[in-house]
Amino acid sequence: xxxxxxxxxxxxxxxxxxxxxxxxxxxxxxxxxxxxxxxxxxxxxxxxxxxxxxxxxxxxxxxxxxxxxxxxxxxxxxxxxxxxxxxxxxxxxxxxxxxxxxxxxxxxxxxxxxxxxxxxxxxxxxxxxxxxxxxxxxxxxxxxxxxxxxxxxxxxxxxxxxxxxxxxxxxxxxxxxxxxxxxxxxxxxxxxxxxxxxxxxxxxxxxxxxxxxxxxxxxxxxxxx
Numbered sequence: 001x002x003x004x005x006x007x008x009x010x011x012x013x014x015x016x017x018x019x020x021x022x023x024x025x026x027x028x029x030x031x032x033x034x035x036x037x038x039x040x041x042x043x044x045x046x047x048x049x050x051x052x053x054x055x056x057x058x059x060x061x062x063x064x065x066x067x068x069x070x071x072x073x074x075x076x077x078x079x080x081x082x083x084x085x086x087x088x089x090x091x092x093x094x095x096x097x098x099x100x101x102x103x104x105x106x107x108x109x110x111x112x113x114x115x116x117x118x119x120x121x122x123x124x125x126x127x128x129x130x131x132x133x134x135x136x137x138x139x140x141x142x143x144x145x146x147x148x149x150x151x152x153x154x155x156x157x158x159x160x161x162x163x164x165x166x167x168x169x170x171x172x173x174x175x176x177x178x179x180x181x182x183x184x185x186x187x188x189x190x191x192x193x194x195x196x197x198x199x200x201x202x203x204x205x206x207x208x209x210x211x212x213x214x215x216x217x218x219x220x221x222x223x224x225x
């Protein structure tokens with residue numbers, strides 16, 4: 001059953017890429033949306049397979065991985081809720097460049113590639129969408145500056161602050177390997193970072209409870225991710 005226009009519009013308008021689309025473009029996009037659900041560990045699509053749909057994550061967590069030369073999977077990134085992914089098939093490739101796997105039960109909106117491309121043939125929608133793409137490029141440029149400006153410890157603390165706030169203790173609900181991917185670290189490097197910060201008494205991490213010292217928060221001050 002297709003989503004009601006109101007529900008689909010509400011979901012799409014929460015996506016950073018689309019939130020500033022005009023009301024008419026939002027409605028046109030909502031009309032093309034179809035709801036999909038995936039079980040935990042279910043594959044949404046596989047690297048190298050034909051790219052048939054792009055997705056907007058409503059609930060749950062999705063991890064994107066690429067196959068390394070030694071056969072292992074390398075984490076590209078973890079998709080956040082209300083984030084678009086697989087959009088590369090619209091412009092750059094006819095096949096998926098990575099594998100997407102549900103880390104938890106997932107609800108998403110899917111947009112068939114051919115339907116999306118038909119929308120891009122419409123003058124008003126195309127202009128709106130290209131404006132959104134330029135905003136995305138500016139965001140990515142900001143991420144590059146973020147990676148260059150902050151060391152790994154600072155990126156970790158900024159991530160914690162962004163997700164949970166600047167508190168003495170928080171209950172971490174995100175798997176460590178997903179946090180590592182989000183701050184641009186391998187799981188091994190992230191483990192060494194946690195061990196080093198623990199030894200320096202900057203943090204204490206027991207079970208799911210992460211405690212951050214006031215000195216560690218002071219060191220990142222008013223820095224913005």
